Amino acid sequence: MAIHCITLTAINRDIGCVGMDRRSDKRLLLDLTSIWTRREPQGKEDPMTIASLLDPITGKPGPVRLTNAQEWMQGRTLYGGASALVAFTMANRAFPDLPPLRAAQIGFVAPVGEDVTLTAEILRQGRNVTQVRSEIHGEKGLALTALWLFAEEREPNGTREASSPENWPGLPEDNPTAMAGKGPSFIQNNFELRYGQAKDEDNGATVRRWARLTEDHNLDPVSKLVLMGDVMPPGAMRAMERLGQISSINWSFNVLDPQTQSPGGWYLAENASQHLDKGYSSERLRMYDAEGRQVLDGLQSVAVFG
Numbered sequence: 001m002a003i004h005c006i007t008l009t010a011i012n013r014d015i016g017c018v019g020m021d022r023r024s025d026k027r028l029l030l031d032l033t034s035i036w037t038r039r040e041p042q043g044k045e046d047p048m049t050i051a052s053l054l055d056p057i058t059g060k061p062g063p064v065r066l067t068n069a070q071e072w073m074q075g076r077t078l079y080g081g082a083s084a085l086v087a088f089t090m091a092n093r094a095f096p097d098l099p100p101l102r103a104a105q106i107g108f109v110a111p112v113g114e115d116v117t118l119t120a121e122i123l124r125q126g127r128n129v130t131q132v133r134s135e136i137h138g139e140k141g142l143a144l145t146a147l148w149l150f151a152e153e154r155e156p157n158g159t160r161e162a163s164s165p166e167n168w169p170g171l172p173e174d175n176p177t178a179m180a181g182k183g184p185s186f187i188q189n190n191f192e193l194r195y196g197q198a199k200d201e202d203n204g205a206t207v208r209r210w211a212r213l214t215e216d217h218n219l220d221p222v223s224k225l226v227l228m229g230d231v232m233p234p235g236a237m238r239a240m241e242r243l244g245q246i247s248s249i250n251w252s253f254n255v256l257d258p259q260t261q262s263p264g265g266w267y268l269a270e271n272a273s274q275h276l277d278k279g280y281s282s283e284r285l286r287m288y289d290a291e292g293r294q295v296l297d298g299l300q301s302v303a304v305f306g
Contacts, residue, residue: 050085050190050217050227057086059093061119069114071189077111079186080230080248083136086118087146088226091134094120098130100258101222103149106251110143112136128152162256162294165208165268169196171290172210172266179209190214191231196268205235205273205281212265221260225296228267229253229287234302235273236281244306246281253285253298262289271300279304 053072056064072082084106092098120134129151136144169175178193187193196208211231213219219227234246268288275282285298 049215050082050213050219053082054086054089057089057093057118059090059096059120061094061117063115063117066114066116070185072186074184074186078113079184080106080108080251081227082186083108083112083144084146084230084251085223085227086112086116087134087136087144088148088223090118090136091120091132091146091148094134095122095130095132098132098150099128099152100150101148101226101255102151102258103254104226104252105147107145108248108250109145110138110140112143113138115139116143123147128154162297164292165270165286165288165294167197168292169198169208169210169268172212172264175210187231194266196270203238205239205276206270207232207235207238207272208268208270210266211269212267216265222255222258224265225255225260225267225287228269229285229296229298230300232269232271232285234281234283234300235271236276236283236302236304239273239276240304240306242306244304247303247305249301249303251285251298251300253296255295256297257289257293257295260289260293260295262291262295264290266290267295273302276304 052068053066056067066078066086069078072079074080077083078086084104087106088101088104115138117137118134119137120132123131123133129149132148132150134146134148135142172194175194175196178195179187181188190213192212192214194210196210197203197206209232211228213224213228217224230248230251234248237246267290270286270288272284273281274284281302281304283300283302285296285300286294287296288294
C-alpha cells in the first residue's frame with residue numbers, strides 16, 4: 001500500500017502539481033508533503049543496491065528479513081515497486097525455468113516491512129503460458145498478493161506498435177533535475193529524476209518524469225521495469241482540491257518489451273488519472289524508453305482521501 005500526502009501551497013518548485021478548484025475556477029498549485037517532501041539530512045550511509053534487499057530471497061517459502069529495507073521505504077511501507085520486485089523475485093527463484101514475464105496483477109493489501117514471510121506456487125503451467133502466484137505476509141497477515149503471467153514468444157499473427165508519447169519532452173539530459181534533495185527514502189536513496197513535462201503548462205491530471213536508478217544494480221530488464229514502474233505518484237494529485245492522502249490499492253501491467261535496454265538507464269514514467277470521483281481514481285501508468293518506445297502499460301486503482 002503506497003501512501004502519498006498532498007497539501008496546498010503558493011509555489012511548487014519541483015513537482016509542478018496543478019489542480020483546479022471547480023467551484024471557484026481558481027487554479028491551485030500543489031506541493032507534495034509528508035513522505036514526498038524534503039528529508040532532514042542524515043549521516044552518510046554505505047550505498048545499498050537492490051541486491052542486498054533481494055539476496056535473502058532463496059525461493060523457498062518461509063520467513064525472510066529484508067535487510068536495509070529502510071532504504072526503500074515510502075512512509076511506513078516498502079515502496080510499491082520494491083515490494084512488487086520482492087514478490088517477483090520470489091516467483092523467479094522458486095521456479096527458475098520460467099519463460100519471460102508478460103503481465104502481472106498486484107494487490108497492495110497492507111504495509112510491507114522488514115520481516116516478512118514469502119510464498120510462491122504455480123497455478124497452471126501450459127505449453128506456452130505459466131501462471132504463478134506469490135505473496136508477502138507480515139505480522140498481521142497478507143500484505144501483498146501477486147499473479148504473474150509468464151509466456152514463451154510466439155510467431156506473430158500481425159503486429160502493431162504502441163503509440164509514442166504525446167508532447168515528447170526531449171531527452172533526459174535536455175531537462176532539469178526534479179525532486180533534488182526531496183521525497184521519500186526510496187527516491188532519495190535510489191533514483192535520479194528529471195522533468196518530463198513543462199512546469200508552467202497545464203498537464204491535466206498527469207505526472208510525467210524521466211527516472212533512472214542511481215546505481216546499475218545488475219538487474220535483468222524485466223526486474224528493472226517492475227522496480228521502476230510505480231515510481232511516480234498518482235496523477236490524481238494534480239486534480240485534488242483539498243489536503244488528503246492518496247493510497248495505491250493495486251497495480252496491473254503488461255510488459256511490452258521484456259528485453260528493453262534504454263540508453264543510460266533512463267525511462268519516462270507517466271501516471272495519468274483517467275477518472276477521479278467519489279474518493280477513487282482510475283490511473284493509467286506507462287513507461288517509455290529514451291527513444292520513445294513504450295515498454296510497460298499499466299492500470300492502477302487509487303484511493304483519494306480528504
